[in-house]
Amino acid sequence: MWCYRGGSISAEPRINDRIRVPEVRLVGPSGEQVGIVPLAKALELAQEYDLDLVEVAANARPPVCKLMDYGKFKYESAMKAREARKNQAHTVIKEMKLRPKIDPHDYDTKKGHVVRFLKQGDKVKITIMFRGREQSRPELGYRLLQRLAEDVQDLGFVESNPKQDGRNMIMVLGPHKKKTEAMAEAREAQAARKAERQGLPAEAEDSGAEPVADASADASAEEPAEA
Numbered sequence: 284m285w286c287y288r289g290g291s292i293s294a295e296p297r298i299n300d301r302i303r304v305p306e307v308r309l310v311g312p313s314g315e316q317v318g319i320v321p322l323a324k325a326l327e328l329a330q331e332y333d334l335d336l337v338e339v340a341a342n343a344r345p346p347v348c349k350l351m352d353y354g355k356f357k358y359e360s361a362m363k364a365r366e367a368r369k370n371q372a373h374t375v376i377k378e379m380k381l382r383p384k385i386d387p388h389d390y391d392t393k394k395g396h397v398v399r400f401l402k403q404g405d406k407v408k409i410t411i412m413f414r415g416r417e418q419s420r421p422e423l424g425y426r427l428l429q430r431l432a433e434d435v436q437d438l439g440f441v442e443s444n445p446k447q448d449g450r451n452m453i454m455v456l457g458p459h460k461k462k463t464e465a466m467a468e469a470r471e472a473q474a475a476r477k478a479e480r481q482g483l484p485a486e487a488e489d490s491g492a493e494p495v496a497d498a499s500a501d502a503s504a505e506e507p508a509e510a
Contacts, residue, residue, distance in 0.1 A: 297338040298353055299326065302346070310339070310349040319345060375405045375462075376455075380412055381431075383423040394434055401438040401458045404465030411445075411452040424452040432456065 297303075302322060309317035309325050312332060320328075329336040329350055337356075340347035377400040379393055400407045409431060411424035428445045435456065443455035458465070 307348040312350045378408045380410045404462035407456045409454045428454045
């Protein structure tokens with residue numbers, strides 16, 4: 284027995300008078316099976332319900348049509364697609380460049396950027412740039428990359444081990460957290476900060492405490508003036 288299970292609707296299905304078949308298999312507004320009816324009868328029912336007759340399975344024999352508010356359906360579909368794109372996670376590879384003899388302050392700054400990238404769920408390509416005689420000391424770059432990997436091991440792991448590429452040495456760090464998890468945590472943290480900011484005035488009001496500036500003003504008014 285054939286049964287319509289609400290398959291996906293094409294981007295631009297035929298609706299109402301655009302449907303050109305003698306009969307259709309009709310699905311009601313709530314998904315109930317009406318059965319095979321003449322096209323004229325299906326259009327008449329659509330008018331009675333103040334809905335559209337939408338062809339949802341053109342290749343079926345006879346074609347399957349459903350009674351629905353097509354304008355509302357298109358709007359809701361667009362909103363769902365927009366939300367899906369908003370929450371879609373894109374893998375991004377950030378790049379951080381270091382010198383073999385980097386000073387401690389610059390190293391801490393660069394490491395801070397790597398930490399931020401990993402927290403965001405992004406991969407990080409670390410490039411050690413050798414110049415002049417530094418090219419004869421690749422172990423300096425290797426030790427620096429090992430040090431960095433150990434410093435951020437709570438947030439990321441070595442996805443691609445250090446390897447020499449001409450005058451550079453490259454290593455790739457991958458985040459422990461997936462991009463979607465990092466995005467979700469960021470949204471939760473943002474919502475928490477917003478709620479905290481909005482809640483501060485209410486908490487101060489509920490406590491019944493007077494503003495500090497007013498209290499100090501009253502105290503200074505009660506003190507006798509100096510001669």
